[in-house]
Amino acid sequence: MNRQQLIEQIFAKRTFLCVGLDTDVRKIPAHLRMSNDPIFDFNKAIIDATAPFCVAYKPNLAFYECLGVKGMQAFERTICYLKDVYPQHFIIADAKRGDIGNTSAMYARTFFEEYNIDALTVAPYMGEDSVTPFLAYPGKWVILLALTSNKGSRDFQLTEDATGERLFEKVLRKSQKWGDDEHMMYVVGATQGQMFEDIRRLAPTHFLLVPGVGAQGGSLQEVCRYGMIEDCGLLINSSRGIIYASQGTDFAEAAAQKAKELQQQMEIELMNIR
Ligand SMILES: O=c1ccn([C@@H]2O[C@H](COP(=O)(O)O)[C@@H](O)[C@H]2O)c(=O)[nH]1
DSSP states (O other): OOHHHHHHHHHHHTOOEEEEEOOOGGGSOGGGTTSSOHHHHHHHHHHHHHGGGOSEEEEBTHHHHTTHHHHHHHHHHHHHHHHHHOTTSEEEEEEEEOOSHHHHHHHHIIIIIISOOSEEEEOOTTOHHHHGGGGGSTTOEEEEEEEOSSTTHHHHTTOBOTTSOBHHHHHHHHHTTTOOTTTEEEEEOGGGTTHHHHHHHHOSSSOEEEEOBSTTOBOHHHHHHHHOBTTBOEEEEESHHHHTSOSSTTHHHHHHHHHHHHHHHHHHHHHTTO
16 A cells, blocks of 8 residues: 555545554453454454554564464464455554564565565664665555654663764664655654654654554644644554453454544544644
């Protein structure tokens, strides 16, 4: 999916919600745990319930890889289901990859060829040659970690060099030489609040993937105040706050309700720009 198609989806559906499929088998409602593939059955029900309220899904690979082959089969089935039934939804694999170029090329092949996913989160730490193999795929996106939502983001990302430039600022500045805003987004945590002003100074047109509303306490309104641009430029993710809204037999309805509440808040924010 290209940038224009993503923007069209956002304004047509009046939402820039990304539902995180961080499916923890221990949190799946008891009545689903008996099935052959509880992870897929849970994901399918969540997707069917939330699809009208979001434009993107973000499975985090950690939740699938931890179950070995079975987990990866559930991941693959989830991707195939999304592609077959909801082809307009943008799919992000949150895998935070990045290695020497030769190895990054294999990661890129995995996610962009084997699974045909739209976008992959990538860690910038190993530099240009670790990121560019992912940018060699037309129509695919790299989502580079810039300023993450966790407390540890202060350990490295906020440290300054001798010129006063912070590490996340260096990431934003240098990486824009590797790929443009049609192929690259940045991860910025919703918990970073007013820091979105600094992000927008350096990356005024890029889409930002914003995790951290809901369970991590970030504010959707604050992110929009400082981070929204004229074509929206935001994909706001919520995982646990949606998919575990209820652990009973009504889990899908409860997830739909949470997704709808976020969509309604997003609709209000979109009215400010279009
Ligand atoms: O800075 C980051 C980068 C990635 N994440 C991921 O997003 C989701 C958030 O889940 P919630 O349950 O909505 O808190 C999860 O997959 C994280 O690994 C992030 O939170 N922060």
